[in-house]
Amino acid sequence: MTDLRYDVIGIGNAIVDIIGRCDEAFLAEVGVAKGSMRLVDADEIKKIYSSMGPAIETSGGSAANTIAGVASFGGRAAFIGTVADDEFGRIFSHDIRSVGVAFNVPSVSNGTPTSRSLILVTPDGERTMNTYLGISTNLIEAQLDLEMIQASSILYLEGYLFDQPQAKAAFRAALQTAKTAGRKTALTLSDGFCVDRHRDEFLALIRAGVDILFANESEIKSLYQTESFDFAAEKARSDTKLAVLTRSAKGSEIHFEGETIRIGTFPVSEVVDTTGAGDLYAAGFLFGYANGLHLETAGRLASLAASEIISHTGARPAVSLQELARQHGLIS
């Protein structure tokens, strides 16, 4: 049996975020639903970029943010995703490796650029994303390092991958590999509209046995096509062993074997940018879970990481989450 070398391995889109501020009117003008992630093509992203204000660039990607967060907690982490041999590919690769994440997928040189997301942040701190997938659509089964997956306690997958037909086979192969090796599997639903696009496949996957399901309120309600969070949570409880549901300022709930653990939020002086809130929540939870901490402690680590990430621009931790967690007495 393969030795465990990683706490968590994530598979997702390797994205560089281009983050700018805008008002609500601009979102309407662009025609994107506030708080959502929308896929755009090369022409559309160019058009939005040319009309938006100044921006900063920073590594992103949902599962990639989570994995960088696990590493920031001191966890052993690995990432699988595809970058092009270009400037953004070098930025993404540098940023994730420099925090200690194992990232070995060779970059691709076929003229398609590295994925990017134009993230529009409104004055309330809410982020709205326009993502051009670019080379991320290149994620194929052949790129998976199965040995790395076998060597990871938890395999973490982002639901966004379902927007790429080619990536689905890789997604399923990764799940199968982890299960066969006796590892835990985790899935985040990523986005309410994404759930809407792939509801049946998500449900089938979850019922076939994803060990840990992450979803926010709009995603879990979309999954079960209900307006009631409690009803959706009830359904999630019956479909999964461990459902971790986040509700923004209302905190989060961990549903495990009939038990519900409620986790509060950590105070934040100003919500600057919500980009990565769910990703970093997952980071804290997965780090705690992989290290055998109590579910409530894992939930508090999750909540702490989310509070750090929304207090500044960008979805990668600005401070060491390990030190932050120590300061809060959550880890020693």
Next chain:
Amino acid sequence: MTDLRYDVIGIGNAIVDIIGRCDEAFLAEVGVAKGSMRLVDADEIKKIYSSMGPAIETSGGSAANTIAGVASFGGRAAFIGTVADDEFGRIFSHDIRSVGVAFNVPSVSNGTPTSRSLILVTPDGERTMNTYLGISTNLIEAQLDLEMIQASSILYLEGYLFDQPQAKAAFRAALQTAKTAGRKTALTLSDGFCVDRHRDEFLALIRAGVDILFANESEIKSLYQTESFDFAAEKARSDTKLAVLTRSAKGSEIHFEGETIRIGTFPVSEVVDTTGAGDLYAAGFLFGYANGLHLETAGRLASLAASEIISHTGARPAVSLQELARQHGLIS
């Protein structure tokens, strides 16, 4: 005579900043003097990047930051600098145009990349820069839009341009054009080590009649090869009509026709990143000066802009400086 269309036109290196955090030991390892700007070649910047931590990318460049600041105050601004036809060139062009700056220099496609600076920020917020000039060394006299210079109340030049022999001719041609058109000329000394490299040429230029000289304490002391700020200020007073000297936390001094106006600093809750402090100080002063405000008001606008920029990462304003100045009752 050409109509005045711009308050300020700046000429400088068009740079994308790559900003990361590090400790003092890392600076020693890299071998760079804290607080300075050092020129590095393509191999060296690659080496430093591969050993530094995660970073964010944001448009920079000293004069470019100043010009973006003038625009943020509501001033009419233009910029001349060279970018390559690459990802960083598109980022730089987007960011400066999106704040309303006229920037029309065509990008260059000769394989040399857009300039970049690896900026290392220590825990005290001080920034240390490792700049790879790339395509910026391409700034030549032929690229100057002389009509734009004639149409600007003030021509603002960064001293960093003196590190490029080819750019010096453009620098002098721009000065001559502005003077002939009866415009004001302004120069920032940029960096103590830069002054050391080009002291005699800077002195000759200043004595030949630069209208406004900007320098910080280390730069003005380097210019006059003295350890005494007061002695250096005395010399600057005799060499220039208007010398604007900044002293970080000690505030700044405006020396004009024998008079000295002292400007205090605005309170900052935390000095996050000093990158751009001098650049934004110059922005506030130039905006005020070009709009005929009292020198003390110009100095306070300068100080306000500097306080905004050091309170967050990156050298471009995170808020509208016009609104900020209104909130402080400095402009109506």
